[in-house]
């Protein structure tokens with residue numbers, strides 16, 4: 255099992271996936287694919303069973319993990335995907351024409367930022383995208399003052415008072431302002447978070463400003479291999495493809 259409080263990961267995603275349009279999901283750090291297709295695997299021990307329905311059952315999934323064994327498991331559980339053994343710090347699907355990615359889920363153990371930056375720079379993205387992060391950088395800040403910023407730069411904070419300030423305002427002062435600036439001309443239309451111990455879990459729905467075109471990432475004339483189109487077999491709609499209950503703008 256690679257999750258603690260999996261239901262909270264699920265609820266965070268359910269909430270923000272109201273904004274997600276149709277389109278493939280990019281899932282680096284895919285592990286066994288629990289977030290994609292659900293938590294309990296056949297043969298799981300009692301303590302490994304938990305109710306986490308899959309969130310990306312109805313989407314084509316571009317997934318990857320460093321661990322080949324995880325990839326074998328994920329492939330067996332996710333027929334509707336293309337899953338590779340890869341270091342996701344470098345976007346591993348740059349050779350494919352994926353179509354606009356509508357969801358990107360960076361459920362890293364600790365460090366989602368290199369993977370996020372590489373994906374954002376090189377992937378084809380939808381006009382509206384929902385993105386999730388699992389981030390353990392607060393641990394380093396509190397342990398010895400090591401602060402690795404989302405842009406990859408690193409500082410050591412000497413003063414305990416300053417460490418506390420960065421620790422307690424990590425998202426609001428040290429991640430979100432950077433994120434909002436970095437994703438331009440996208441802008442954040444919704445976001446949500448929770449904290450568990452020193453780990454921060456959060457997500458955002460982002461949308462291109464009216465009339466803006468993508469500043470970075472692949473354009474539609476990209477000449478790469480075309481990925482196989484995904485056709486959902488079931489009738490069931492995942493939350494990711496369901497119509498939003500509130501009224502996010504198109």
Ligand SMILES: C[S@@+](CC[C@H](N)C(=O)[O-])C[C@H]1O[C@@H](n2cnc3c(N)ncnc32)[C@H](O)[C@@H]1O
Pocket residue numbers: 256257282283284285286287288289290318319320321324340341342343361362363
């Ligand atoms: C929290 S688990 C992911 C669980 C998964 N999201 C799920 O739904 O079951 C983190 C995973 O990231 C993988 N990992 C860590 N660093 C990585 C990297 N740089 N590139 C690709 N995978 C990585 C680990 O092997 C591990 O399987």
